[in-house]
Amino acid sequence: SEAILLDDDMMRIKNYIDNNSATISSIYELAEKFYCSREHLSRSLKKYTGLTVSDYVNGLRIRFIANMLLNSNYSVADIVFESGFNNISWASRLFKQTYGVTMSQYRKGKEKTQT
Numbered sequence: 001s002e003a004i005l006l007d008d009d010m011m012r013i014k015n016y017i018d019n020n021s022a023t024i025s026s027i028y029e030l031a032e033k034f035y036c037s038r039e040h041l042s043r044s045l046k047k048y049t050g051l052t053v054s055d056y057v058n059g060l061r062i063r064f065i066a067n068m069l070l071n072s073n074y075s076v077a078d079i080v081f082e083s084g085f086n087n088i089s090w091a092s093r094l095f096k097q098t099y100g101v102t103m104s105q106y107r108k109g110k111e112k113t114q115t
Contacts, residue, residue, distance in 0.1 A: 009034070010048040013041070017053075021060035022084035027053045061085055062098050069107040076103050 013034055017024065024030060030053065031038040045053050061083040068079040077088060080103075085091035095103050 007048075010044060013045065014048065017057060018060065021057050022064070022082065024057055024084065057084070058094055059098075061091070062095055065091065065095060065103065066099065066106065069103055070110045076107075079103075 013030070016033070017030070027038050027042060031041045034041065036044075042053055045051070045056065049056055051059065064083045065079050068074060068082070069076070072079070074082070080088050080091045083091065092103060095106070099106055101109070
């Protein structure tokens with residue numbers, strides 16, 4: 001059986017994910033890029049970060065959305081698609097689970113603190 005990926009390998013993979021979360025389409029793509037099986041990459045990232053690949057990528061995307069809502073005037077839809085999500089309702093559900101408010105409420109909260 002394959003050994004868990006070394007810390008240097010995981011740091012490289014994590015950095016790649018951190019910098020490309022909007023364009024990563026699947027764990028298969030990542031596994032192919034880093035020459036390992038999907039299962040091995042999944043197990044190793046979970047051991048390294050405590051999160052599944054999809055939870056890790058989704059977390060990055062949700063934080064990107066939150067940042068853009070506070071620091072841009074782009075529409076919610078544009079921000080969601082720019083983050084890498086291709087489904088607004090799924091992104092909305094994850095955003096609300098993470099922040100406890102809708103994206104629009106999150107953005108309005110920022111406006112209140114600036115007036």
